[in-house]
Amino acid sequence: MMLWIRNIKMHLARIERLVKDAKKKVLDVLKKGGIKGDPEKFLNTYLQFFVIDPVRDEPTNLMRRLEHLLDIRQKRMKLGLKQVLPDLGEFTRNNLEIMIEAARALDLIYRIVRHYLMLGQKTNNWILIMQLELEMPQIVKLAETYYKALDAFKSGKPVGDGIGALVAATLMNSGGSAIKKEIVEDTIMGVTERKGRKLYVIKAKGPGGTVGKPGEAVKKVVEELKGKVSRIIMIDAALKLEGEKTGEVIEGVGAAIGDPGPEKFKIESIAMKYNIPLDSIIIKESLEEAITPMRKEISNAAEKVIEKIDKALEERTKEGNIVVIVGVGNTVGIAQ
Numbered sequence: 001m002m003l004w005i006r007n008i009k010m011h012l013a014r015i016e017r018l019v020k021d022a023k024k025k026v027l028d029v030l031k032k033g034g035i036k037g038d039p040e041k042f043l044n045t046y047l048q049f050f051v052i053d054p055v056r057d058e059p060t061n062l063m064r065r066l067e068h069l070l071d072i073r074q075k076r077m078k079l080g081l082k083q084v085l086p087d088l089g090e091f092t093r094n095n096l097e098i099m100i101e102a103a104r105a106l107d108l109i110y111r112i113v114r115h116y117l118m119l120g121q122k123t124n125n126w127i128l129i130m131q132l133e134l135e136m137p138q139i140v141k142l143a144e145t146y147y148k149a150l151d152a153f154k155s156g157k158p159v160g161d162g163i164g165a166l167v168a169a170t171l172m173n174s175g176g177s178a179i180k181k182e183i184v185e186d187t188i189m190g191v192t193e194r195k196g197r198k199l200y201v202i203k204a205k206g207p208g209g210t211v212g213k214p215g216e217a218v219k220k221v222v223e224e225l226k227g228k229v230s231r232i233i234m235i236d237a238a239l240k241l242e243g244e245k246t247g248e249v250i251e252g253v254g255a256a257i258g259d260p261g262p263e264k265f266k267i268e269s270i271a272m273k274y275n276i277p278l279d280s281i282i283i284k285e286s287l288e289e290a291i292t293p294m295r296k297e298i299s300n301a302a303e304k305v306i307e308k309i310d311k312a313l314e315e316r317t318k319e320g321n322i323v324v325i326v327g328v329g330n331t332v333g334i335a336q
């Protein structure tokens with residue numbers, strides 16, 4: 001048990017160093033941005049900021065209640081950043097928001113590991129200590145992944161999770177004459193032609209670090225078109241299993257989106273309301289690859305995805321049909 005505790009403490013010290021370095025990186029950006037007030041006090045306010053889940057025993061309007069809380073949380077952080085960094089650009093503030101989230105995740109990992117270590121020592125619970133020791137390599141790897149994400153968002157580089165947004169941006173610009181507009185908050189839509197079909201392409205507004213509100217955008221587009229949509233095609237990154245190839249492209253059905261629930265619920269609901277087939281194309285990658293600078297294998301997958309979209313248009317739609325295509329994911333570093 002002493003050997004286990006010593007090993008856990010060694011790994012915990014590694015995580016603590018990552019937390020301190022992560023905070024330093026965020027504080028450096030805050031200071032360079034000309035923050036008004038104490039940057040450390042501001043950061044500490046959001047490191048342990050929390051959202052209490054809505055009551056689930058009464059499912060009435062559960063998704064709306066959850067969305068309401070998530071919107072309040074996001075607006076609270078955006079407003080806080082805007083107040084202390086009024087001269088910083090919108091996209092830079094968006095990237096800083098993601099950096100704070102990564103630092104927050106690291107801080108949470110550290111506090112949880114420390115909690116179970118101290119609890120195991122306090123109660124002399126060798127089973128708890130043993131389980132924690134066995135999990136430590138994976139926990140440290142997770143912490144290192146979040147730490148690596150900081151540099152990507154600090155520099156504004158595209159990340160692996162942005163592959164869906166990259167495909168959408170490529171489709172918008174492939175025709176050369178796409179009409180683009182911000183349809184809902186932090187989300188844009190481009191209308192273009194491809195294979196004789198009219199495409200309504202949706203993605204988060206770039207190049208700042210944001211995922212937008214794709215569910216709300218899909219709902220609004222379909223309602224405006226009065227349900228006259230032949231198909232909805234979603235593109236997103238998906239976690240691969242160990243041993244699977246990075247950048248592998250596969251197809252399925254359903255709403256491919258990893259949000260807490262509200263955006264996915266809106267897409268499923270509007271598709272069901274108008275009986276619109278819902279297709280998905282996913283690109284496999286690990287968690288580390290998803291939140292760190294986009295690798296060549298992932299960016300190369302964009303061409304394969306577009307080939308599958310073209311095939312879907314030819315085989316499952318007719319000329320003159322309207323198709324909604326949604327590029328899901330964080331659009332940092334990917335413009336319109």
